[in-house]
Amino acid sequence: xxxLMLGNKAFARGxxxxxxxxxxxxxxxxxxxxxxxAVKYDxxxxxxxxxxxxxxxxxxxxxxxxxxxxxxxxxxxxNVAADPLYTMSYTGVNAGVVIGVADDPGMHxxxxxxxxxxxxxxxxVPLLEPSDSAESLEFVKLAYSLSEEFDTPVIVxxxxxxxxxxxxxECGDRITPPAKPYEKNIPKYVMMPGNxxxxxxxxxxxxxxxxxxxxxxxxxxxxxxxxxLGIITSSTCYQYVKEVFGDKVSVLKLxxxxxxxxxxxxxxxxxxxxxxxxxxLDPIIEAHCRALGLKVExxxxxxxxxxxxxxxxxxxxxxxxxxGKAAEENIPGRPPVMCAGCPHRGLFYTLSKNKCTVLGDxxxxxxxxxxxxxxxEMTLCMGASLSAIHGFNIAGEGANEKKTVAVIGDSTFMHSxxxxxxxxxxxxxxxxxxxxDNSITGMTGHQQNPTTGYNIKGxxxxxIDLEALCxxxxxxxxxxxxxxxxxxxxxxxxxxxxxxAPSVIISHRPCALLKYVKHNAPxxxxxxxxxxxxxxxxxxxxxxxxxxxxxxxxxxxxVGCSVCSQLCPVGAFEGGAN
Amino acid sequence: METKNIMIVxxxxxxxxxxxxxxxxxxxxAGYDVKVSEVHGMSQRGGSVVTYVRYGDRVFSxxxxxxEADYIVSFELLEAARWMEYLKPDGQIVTNIQxxxxxxxxxxxxxxxxxxxQKIKDAGVKVDxxxxxxxxxxxxxxxxxxxxxxxxxxxYFDLPREAWMAALKAQVPAKFLEMNEKAFALGxxx
Numbered sequence: 001x002x003x004l005m006l007g008n009k010a011f012a013r014g015x016x017x018x019x020x021x022x023x024x025x026x027x028x029x030x031x032x033x034x035x036x037x038a039v040k041y042d043x044x045x046x047x048x049x050x051x052x053x054x055x056x057x058x059x060x061x062x063x064x065x066x067x068x069x070x071x072x073x074x075x076x077x078x079n080v081a082a083d084p085l086y087t088m089s090y091t092g093v094n095a096g097v098v099i100g101v102a103d104d105p106g107m108h109x110x111x112x113x114x115x116x117x118x119x120x121x122x123x124x125v126p127l128l129e130p131s132d133s134a135e136s137l138e139f140v141k142l143a144y145s146l147s148e149e150f151d152t153p154v155i156v157x158x159x160x161x162x163x164x165x166x167x168x169x170e171c172g173d174r175i176t177p178p179a180k181p182y183e184k185n186i187p188k189y190v191m192m193p194g195n196x197x198x199x200x201x202x203x204x205x206x207x208x209x210x211x212x213x214x215x216x217x218x219x220x221x222x223x224x225x226x227x228x229l230g231i232i233t234s235s236t237c238y239q240y241v242k243e244v245f246g247d248k249v250s251v252l253k254l255x256x257x258x259x260x261x262x263x264x265x266x267x268x269x270x271x272x273x274x275x276x277x278x279x280x281l282d283p284i285i286e287a288h289c290r291a292l293g294l295k296v297e298x299x300x301x302x303x304x305x306x307x308x309x310x311x312x313x314x315x316x317x318x319x320x321x322x323x324g325k326a327a328e329e330n331i332p333g334r335p336p337v338m339c340a341g342c343p344h345r346g347l348f349y350t351l352s353k354n355k356c357t358v359l360g361d362x363x364x365x366x367x368x369x370x371x372x373x374x375x376x377e378m379t380l381c382m383g384a385s386l387s388a389i390h391g392f393n394i395a396g397e398g399a400n401e402k403k404t405v406a407v408i409g410d411s412t413f414m415h416s417x418x419x420x421x422x423x424x425x426x427x428x429x430x431x432x433x434x435x436x437d438n439s440i441t442g443m444t445g446h447q448q449n450p451t452t453g454y455n456i457k458g459x460x461x462x463x464i465d466l467e468a469l470c471x472x473x474x475x476x477x478x479x480x481x482x483x484x485x486x487x488x489x490x491x492x493x494x495x496x497x498x499x500x501a502p503s504v505i506i507s508h509r510p511c512a513l514l515k516y517v518k519h520n521a522p523x524x525x526x527x528x529x530x531x532x533x534x535x536x537x538x539x540x541x542x543x544x545x546x547x548x549x550x551x552x553x554x555x556x557x558x559v560g561c562s563v564c565s566q567l568c569p570v571g572a573f574e575g576g577a578n
Numbered sequence: 579m580e581t582k583n584i585m586i587v588x589x590x591x592x593x594x595x596x597x598x599x600x601x602x603x604x605x606x607x608a609g610y611d612v613k614v615s616e617v618h619g620m621s622q623r624g625g626s627v628v629t630y631v632r633y634g635d636r637v638f639s640x641x642x643x644x645x646e647a648d649y650i651v652s653f654e655l656l657e658a659a660r661w662m663e664y665l666k667p668d669g670q671i672v673t674n675i676q677x678x679x680x681x682x683x684x685x686x687x688x689x690x691x692x693x694x695x696q697k698i699k700d701a702g703v704k705v706d707x708x709x710x711x712x713x714x715x716x717x718x719x720x721x722x723x724x725x726x727x728x729x730x731x732x733x734y735f736d737l738p739r740e741a742w743m744a745a746l747k748a749q750v751p752a753k754f755l756e757m758n759e760k761a762f763a764l765g766x767x768x
Binding site for chain 2: 032236336337339371
């Protein structure tokens with residue numbers, strides 16, 4: 001039956017049909033739904049790992065045990081998992097391993113727009129690039145065959161527009177892959193120098209064989225059109241090319257981008273007058289063409305930055321743009337904001353009020369950097385807040401530590417925060433660390449993590465006690481605050497900044513969007529009492545606005561957290577917790 | 579048939595995903611090739627969000643570009659104005675007149691433009707504006723704004739009412755079906 005399916009869901013269907021039995025991933029937009037959909041198949045064991053490196057190594061272990069396995073992550077997650085990736089390229093696999101990586105050109109929900117294809121080339125691991133949901137399903141199945149035939153992990157690279165677009169797929173049945181019982185094989189699986197030296201030539205030979213396979217693979221296909229213009233493309237860019245040119249130009253559509261074929265590309269180039277490569281982000285295919293000595297156009301026409309679209313292609317290629325309407329002028333922007341009732345708000349208000357220098361991390365709370373809170377001054381990558389505050393305080397030679405804090409969420413802390421915390425404990429910088437424990441992985445849409453006490457299916461699981469963990473790591477000063485209580489937050493923050501020892505403050509309050517969180521009735525404003533001082537506006541709550549000079553609460557958004565009422569000098573807010 | 583384009587715009591958290599699912603199902607059942615492109619992640623947190631629905635004999639690009647939209651279905655008035663330049667010259671806007679202040683308006687850095695429906699009309703754009711929140715509440719739930727809008731949108735489509743009802747039935751839980759059918763009818767007849 002034909003079905004409209006999200007790219008990531010089709011990817012998960014591919015895992016199911018290919019007989020995948022083990023999935024370990026870390027959530028990250030736009031990759032998260034692959035694993036969230038895979039867990040719906042009872043035949044596949046699925047888990048959220050603490051980070052991508054753990055996920056990939058777990059998938060490796062599962063393949064050794066003879067099960068087809070998978071790990072999924074976003075592009076920056078592959079940096080974290082780069083360590084196992086580069087050496088799994090040497091060991092190869094037992095049962096097949098597929099690595100799902102989702103790039104985010106245009107940075108809809110990311111801190112950079114790096115091109116994952118570089119990792120495939122550098123690690124010498126084959127990479128497939130589907131262009132829609134049907135290909136996502138098919139390429140995953142093909143990836144397992146390639147993985148086992150060529151003894152290699154295989155990357156299937158998604159991007160936002162493939163991962164988060166629905167298109168039509170036809171589902172098939174699940175297969176039972178050939179049994180691959182574990183066998184002791186020290187030369188293959190123990191990568192110490194003597195063995196690794198012998199595996200490297202295997203890797204090079206494998207790449208040559210895969211490049212040969214790519215010459216005639218059905219997923220690398222020529223679609224014959226006119227001979228004046230030939231376009232080489234892959235992934236979602238193929239869709240833009242077809243949208244603009246239809247069958248009028250010749251297209252070489254590449255399903256495998258690493259390794260790239262030589263003869264297929266040379267023959268295609270020879271068949272057209274003008275050769276253009278259309279690819280988002282970096283010139284990977286283009287560089288290959290240039291290395292072959294071909295006359296090709298690419299990044300001198302197209303940007304390295306951002307997403308492509310049909311209009312971008314039209315503009316660059318001199319095709320007429322559709323006539324549109326002029327935009328309305330003076331439309332205020334609508335940037336994302338912390339939700340009404342977000343537990344991070346009270347904490348960030350406290351940091352802002354105390355004029356702290358805040359080194360931030362990756363999560364919903366990164367929104368603590370936007371007005372009016374404007375509290376966070378640095379965000380780099382997962383876990384960097386805790387490592388950076390240590391350097392900032394040591395290098396500051398006493399000038400920074402009394403006003404600087406690091407903030408990190410519970411899931412990010414589990415992902416990459418513990419090593420930074422260990423460094424503070426070990427090398428003893430007088431750092432103040434705040435763990436924003438909202439009891440969930442928020443930004444990616446509520447995934448469980450090792451601190452929540454539940455597994456990916458929502459069943460009870462092991463639970464790491466943050467307070468006990470920090471104490472065990474050597475922190476004598478560990479405090480817990482409720483971020484809805486501004487007075488308590490302020491007092492504890494001042495005490496811990498003043499203390500002559502490293503400390504951890506755990507700001508504990510579950511995400512207001514969690515189903516089990518009970519909300520208070522919306523507050524109301526007593527317009528007689530309100531003096532229109534706008535004190536309540538300093539917290540940037542989307543439920544509060546000023547209407548006719550007085551505070552107004554949107555009762556469809558307000559969850560009665562009462563943070564605003566703690567700021568009101570005249571007690572104009574009524575109802576709620578206080 | 580040339581590919582047709584519907585944009586669903588609104589504020590993160592307003593429920594546009596259900597609308598796009600309903601349209602996807604409706605158009606697939608009507609025999610078209612369909613693509614739907616969604617937004618997940620950070621921009622969902624109260625930001626401006628857009629979903630693209632495209633259908634035709636063969637759909638390639640999953641996104642809709644400036645000047646390509648046949649319809650813009652908007653959950654919020656400011657968002658209708660924001661995305662207006664994506665409309666074809668003869669395109670149609672169907673919008674909720676609900677106004678949700680964005681943060682720059684809340685903080686006083688900007689003002690919510692006045693008389694937006696009139697301004698859109700003055701720009702020569704066909705706009706069908708209705709109070710979906712009121713109708714949704716009348717149907718029994720403020721959350722049914724999306725279905726009220728779908729009811730209104732159905733006016734502009736040459737598809738039998740039963741097809742819309744079948745798609746609705748396939749996308750909403752059985753216990754909310756009656757309420758949603760009412761919301762659809764209220765939008766349809768508004």
